Amino acid sequence: MFTIFGxxxxxxxxxxxxxxxxxxxxxxxxxxxxxxFGLLNIINFAHGAQYMMGAFVAWMLLNYAGIGYWWALxxxxxxxxxxxxxxxxxxxxxxxxxxxxxxxxxxxxxxxAMVVITYLGVNPSLGFAISVGIGVVAATLxxxxxxxxxxxxxxxxxxxYGLLLTFGMxxxxxxxxxxxxGVSGLPYGIPPQLSGGxxxxxxxxxxxxxxxxxxxxxxxxxxxxxxxxTKLGAYLRAATENPTLVQAFGVNVPLLITLTYGFGVGLAxxxxxxxxxxxxxxxxxxxxxxxxxxxxxxxxxxxSILGSVITGFALGLVEGLTKVFYPEASATVIFVVMVxxxxxxxxxxxxxxx
Amino acid sequence: xxxxxxxSAVAAVALLAGGSAQAQVAVKIGVLNDMAGLYADISGPGSxxxxxxxxxxxxxxxxxxxxxxVSADHQNKPDVGSNIARQWYDQDGVDVILDVTxxxxxxxxxxxxxxxxxxxxxxxxxxxxLTGEKCSPxxxxxxxxxxxxxxxxxxxxTRQGGNSWFFLTADxxxxxxxxxxxxxxxTKAGGKVLGSVRHPLSGSDFSSFLxxxxxxxxxxxxLANAGADTxxxxxxxxxxxxxxxxxxxxxxxxxxxxxKALGLQVAQGLVLTEAFYWDQTDATREFSKRFAAKFDGKxxxxxxxxxxxxVLHYLKAVEATKAKDSEKVVAKMKEIPxxxxxxxxxxxxxxxxxxxxxxxxxxKTPAESKGPWDIYKTLATIPTEEAFRPLxxxxxxxxxxx
Numbered sequence: 001m002f003t004i005f006g007x008x009x010x011x012x013x014x015x016x017x018x019x020x021x022x023x024x025x026x027x028x029x030x031x032x033x034x035x036x037f038g039l040l041n042i043i044n045f046a047h048g049a050q051y052m053m054g055a056f057v058a059w060m061l062l063n064y065a066g067i068g069y070w071w072a073l074x075x076x077x078x079x080x081x082x083x084x085x086x087x088x089x090x091x092x093x094x095x096x097x098x099x100x101x102x103x104x105x106x107x108x109x110x111x112x113a114m115v116v117i118t119y120l121g122v123n124p125s126l127g128f129a130i131s132v133g134i135g136v137v138a139a140t141l142x143x144x145x146x147x148x149x150x151x152x153x154x155x156x157x158x159x160x161y162g163l164l165l166t167f168g169m170x171x172x173x174x175x176x177x178x179x180x181x182g183v184s185g186l187p188y189g190i191p192p193q194l195s196g197g198x199x200x201x202x203x204x205x206x207x208x209x210x211x212x213x214x215x216x217x218x219x220x221x222x223x224x225x226x227x228x229x230t231k232l233g234a235y236l237r238a239a240t241e242n243p244t245l246v247q248a249f250g251v252n253v254p255l256l257i258t259l260t261y262g263f264g265v266g267l268a269x270x271x272x273x274x275x276x277x278x279x280x281x282x283x284x285x286x287x288x289x290x291x292x293x294x295x296x297x298x299x300x301x302x303x304s305i306l307g308s309v310i311t312g313f314a315l316g317l318v319e320g321l322t323k324v325f326y327p328e329a330s331a332t333v334i335f336v337v338m339v340x341x342x343x344x345x346x347x348x349x350x351x352x353x354x
Numbered sequence: 355x356x357x358x359x360x361x362s363a364v365a366a367v368a369l370l371a372g373g374s375a376q377a378q379v380a381v382k383i384g385v386l387n388d389m390a391g392l393y394a395d396i397s398g399p400g401s402x403x404x405x406x407x408x409x410x411x412x413x414x415x416x417x418x419x420x421x422x423x424v425s426a427d428h429q430n431k432p433d434v435g436s437n438i439a440r441q442w443y444d445q446d447g448v449d450v451i452l453d454v455t456x457x458x459x460x461x462x463x464x465x466x467x468x469x470x471x472x473x474x475x476x477x478x479x480x481x482x483x484l485t486g487e488k489c490s491p492x493x494x495x496x497x498x499x500x501x502x503x504x505x506x507x508x509x510x511x512t513r514q515g516g517n518s519w520f521f522l523t524a525d526x527x528x529x530x531x532x533x534x535x536x537x538x539x540x541t542k543a544g545g546k547v548l549g550s551v552r553h554p555l556s557g558s559d560f561s562s563f564l565x566x567x568x569x570x571x572x573x574x575x576x577l578a579n580a581g582a583d584t585x586x587x588x589x590x591x592x593x594x595x596x597x598x599x600x601x602x603x604x605x606x607x608x609x610x611x612x613x614k615a616l617g618l619q620v621a622q623g624l625v626l627t628e629a630f631y632w633d634q635t636d637a638t639r640e641f642s643k644r645f646a647a648k649f650d651g652k653x654x655x656x657x658x659x660x661x662x663x664x665v666l667h668y669l670k671a672v673e674a675t676k677a678k679d680s681e682k683v684v685a686k687m688k689e690i691p692x693x694x695x696x697x698x699x700x701x702x703x704x705x706x707x708x709x710x711x712x713x714x715x716x717x718k719t720p721a722e723s724k725g726p727w728d729i730y731k732t733l734a735t736i737p738t739e740e741a742f743r744p745l746x747x748x749x750x751x752x753x754x755x756x
Contacts, residue, residue: 011569018562184395185585187617190593197595203565206593278593279558280585288556323562328525331554 014203015320021209023316024216025271029289030296030308031220032267035227038303039240039260042092043159045167047293048286049174050265053080054272055281056177059186069191069277076273077266084265088258090139091165096157105142110135125180170287177283185282212274219270220309227305236260295338301351311349380420381678383409383665384448386438386463387478389427393455395611397478399425400658401453403649407641408665417673424448428459435459436466443470449678450475450668453661457481457500457528467492473680475668477660480607482743485707489750492680493706494687497660498629500607501743502712504532506627507604508539510714510734511574516602516625517543520572521550522563522587524579529555532578532606548572553583560587561594568596574625580607589620597623610655613717613729621729622719629712630656630696631730637695653727663694664708700738705750712741 029051036044057079058072067075094102113131118124190208197206227233239246239253247253272286279285296315300307315334322333329336341349385405387397402425409421424446428435435454442448443466450473454460460479467474468490475494476484482501484493512519519540523529529552537547548570551563564587567575575596577584584605591603605612605626613621632642632653641662645654654662671686672678684706692700692708700710715730723729745753 011565014565015562018559018565021561022559179390182394183391183582184612184615185582187615187620189617189619204594206595208593209561275558278590280582280589282582282585284556284582285558288558320562324566327563327566328552328554331557 011202012321012324015324016317017200017203017205017320018209019317019320019323020313021213021316022319023313024213025275025289025312026293026296026316027220027309027312028216028267028271028274029293030300030312031223031305032264032271033293033297034300034303034305034308035223035267036261036264037297038305039227039236040092040257040264041159041240042096042162042166042261044261044264045163045290046087046170046173047166047265047268048288048290049170050080050084050268050286051272051275051289052177052283052286053083053173054269055188055276055279055285056181056186056272056283057269058273058276059188059281062188069273073270073273077269080269080272081262081266085258085262086136087169087265088261090136091169092162092261093254093258095161095165098157101146102139102143105146106135106139109138125176128176170290174283174287181283183282183284185280188276188281190277208277212278215274216271219267223267224305224309292334295334299334299338299341299348301348304348304350304352307348307350378418379672379676379678380422381450381669381672382422382424382446382448383668384439384442384446384451385423385425385453385661386428386435386442386451386459387425387453387455388430389425391430393430393478395615396609396655397453397455397657397661400645400649400652400654401425401478401661403645404654404658404662405452405665407645407648408662409669412666412669414669419669419672421669428454428456430456430459432458432462436462439463439466440470443467443472449473449680452664453477453657454479455657457483460484461488464488464490464493471680473668473684475664477664478657482748485703485705486743486748486750489705489748489752491706491752492684494664494684494702494708495706496664496708497657498627498712499707499742500532501535502629502741503606503627504535505539505743506712506714506736506741507576507606507625508536508545509543509740510627510736511602511604511625512540512543512545514714514733516574516604517545518572519545519547519574519576520567520570521547521576521578522560522567523550523552524555524583525552526555528580529578533576536576536578536606550578553579556583558586560590563587564591564594564596568594568599568601572601574602574604576604576606577608578606584608585612585616588616588624592620592622609657610653610729618718618720618723618729621717624717625714625733626717627712627714627736628656628730629710630654630659631713631715631732632659632727633730634713634732635695641696659696663692663696666694667692667702667708698738703745705745705748705753707742707745707748709738709742711738712736 033044033047036042054076057076061067061072090106091103094100110131113134117127117131194208194211197204235251239256243253296311297308300311319330319333322330383405385402387401388394389398405423414421426438439451451463452475454463454476455478457479460476464474464484473492475496477497480500482499484495521533523533533550540547551566553563577587597603603624605624608626632638642653646652667687671683675682675686688702697710702708713732714734716733718729718731
């Protein structure tokens with residue numbers, strides 16, 4: 001057994017492997033963020049909350065419907081993705097179109113419904129969900145039968161508005177879950193097929209962690225392939241460059257954009273389901289992680305899909321090494337890297353200078 | 355959530371049996387704690403239930419004491435807590451404030467109480483400063499404190515053979531204080547501290563720290579952290595097979611509600627110190643079953659049980675003094691010995707520390723557990739004299755004067 005800088009090589013390899021596992025979570029989350037930012041120009045601060053929702057939906061499926069891990073892996077991203085689509089339709093899109101009447105209808109109806117429901121004495125969290133549902137229905141009706149509105153096309157609203165909007169959404173979502181489930185966390189077990197682990201000689205690798213790395217790499221590759229190499233991806237990228245022109249070719253751009261947001265949110269939820277068996281499932285789990293993930297996206301280059309994946313894994317490794325040599329700095333090292341990268345390459349490692 | 359919390363803060367929760375013609379003393383008890391957040395499962399609404407049960411069991415009305423109970427949510431914020439305390443004391447005629455989870459809020463309420471010359475009996479709040487440098491003649495600290503937990507787990511576990519330790523410490527004041535106190539206890543009991551690793555607060559991945567702890571070959575891994583950090587660490591230790599490989603985990607601030615949240619499959623083998631567990635004696639079982647019947651089938655935590663027995667002791671003192679004058683009542687509480695169905699025999703010391711035995715528990719394996727609440731087995735009883743910080747080591751200004 002040899003040592004590297006005074007650390008036994010076994011410990012070092014172990015830590016590197018763990019870094020890779022953490023990196024796969026960073027990669028999946030930053031991939032979703034990069035897709036949403038790169039294609040929609042929205043800084044999605046609700047990403048952490050949506051990741052948390054993924055874990056909670058997995059828990060709910062198990063406890064309320066008896067649906068296990070493998071189906072949750074499919075269903076939770078779809079359900080949370082649908083939630084993301086509602087969020088986009090009712091808030092993000094109206095904001096980008098500069099047509100916020102729909103959002104007002106939604107918010108005001110929800111508040112009124114909430115007042116009535118509270119008066120009836122329903123459980124607050126359930127009441128909140130019901131009133132939001134009523135708000136969504138009202139907003140959809142308004143959209144259909146209300147005064148028509150023609151969007152002006154490719155005018156971009158300042159990023160700051162989207163950031164504040166999604167940040168507020170994240171706070172609301174976390175508050176509702178905290179109110180309903182408390183913060184001690186909920187138990188969610190590792191699926192029996194993946195329990196146990198392998199002794200690699202230099203460390204004990206739980207099977208589940210191996211699965212997380214494999215699943216995350218697969219998802220990242222598929223996403224990259226779809227966006228960069230297929231026709232659908234080409235439409236998407238074109239729609240971001242010049243929505244008016246692409247729409248003129250007969251492509252339904254608003255639908256494409258909404259589905260993309262739903263997909264990005266679904267990715268966050270998928271990461272949440274993968275995290276549920278190993279991290280504490282509690283309402284704050286996303287808030288703790290999201291800042292780091294944003295740093296990863298910035299280092300990789302805002303909106304660069306390949307960049308976010310590679311940086312995700314790489315920074316997981318950097319963090320893993322820091323945990324061996326100087327654990328106190330392990331929460332800070334990513335931000336140090338961010339500062340250095342931004343000083344040298346302001347657009348990020350893989351970003352294009354504007 | 356905060357707004358509804360504030361609403362419930364204002365709402366008086368219960369008006370109790372009483373008001374009979376012979377009532378001579380009327381006292382108002384305020385239960386102040388975290389009703390919906392981080393510590394709501396440890397104290398929360400359950401503490402109000404416990405206080406109400408104590409008043410009923412004491413038969414206060416028959417003894418000429420009329421008792422009102424109010425409750426509020428301090429949201430774990432010291433400013434909110436001290437505002438409520440001020441309003442209760444000044445306007446609502448509250449005589450005694452109970453429970454107060456979260457050390458920072460407990461310290462704030464401690465100062466308000468000292469200023470207003472009322473009575474403060476913390477149960478859920480843990481900092482040992484309440485009977486140390488910040489001790490007050492109006493404060494009686496009931497259930498546990500951080501010193502007792504560190505000492506209990508450190509000393510008792512070392513004597514049980516867990517004589518080499520490695521700490522996972524949250525990198526802030528609370529974490530290093532826990533590590534310092536526990537290390538002192540371990541060394542004093544003849545054990546050895548092999549090392550420690552500081553992890554960032556609210557980290558989500560503990561696996562690399564756990565691996566360092568594992569390679570240290572220490573018999574015990576002490577978790578000097580709290581809340582989600584502790585549950586994450588325990589969950590991942592189970593995943594990496596650390597407890598199965600023979601090392602034991604010691605939680606330095608873990609409550610039965612945390613163990614319930616983790617589930618036995620994950621938490622099994624964890625060692626921790628608590629002042630109370632429902633399944634100890636006939637008396638605790640009887641109390642806990644009555645409590646569960648009134649509280650959604652949940653067994654009381656140690657701090658909820660602490661609220662119950664502290665209300666009983668307070669009412670005894672009120673009965674004996676036939677008045678609710680704060681100084682006299684606290685003096686009486688310190689004078690009469692504690693003989694409590696739940697906490698056993700003990701007393702209240704000059705610095706305000708209520709002393710009683712503490713217990714070292716180990717979380718059962720799923721195979722050993724016979725029911726959903728059958729979660730602990732007792733490893734050791736820490737006798738009253740050893741369970742708490744010696745009177746002369748706390749730097750409490752009250753000690754020596756009285």
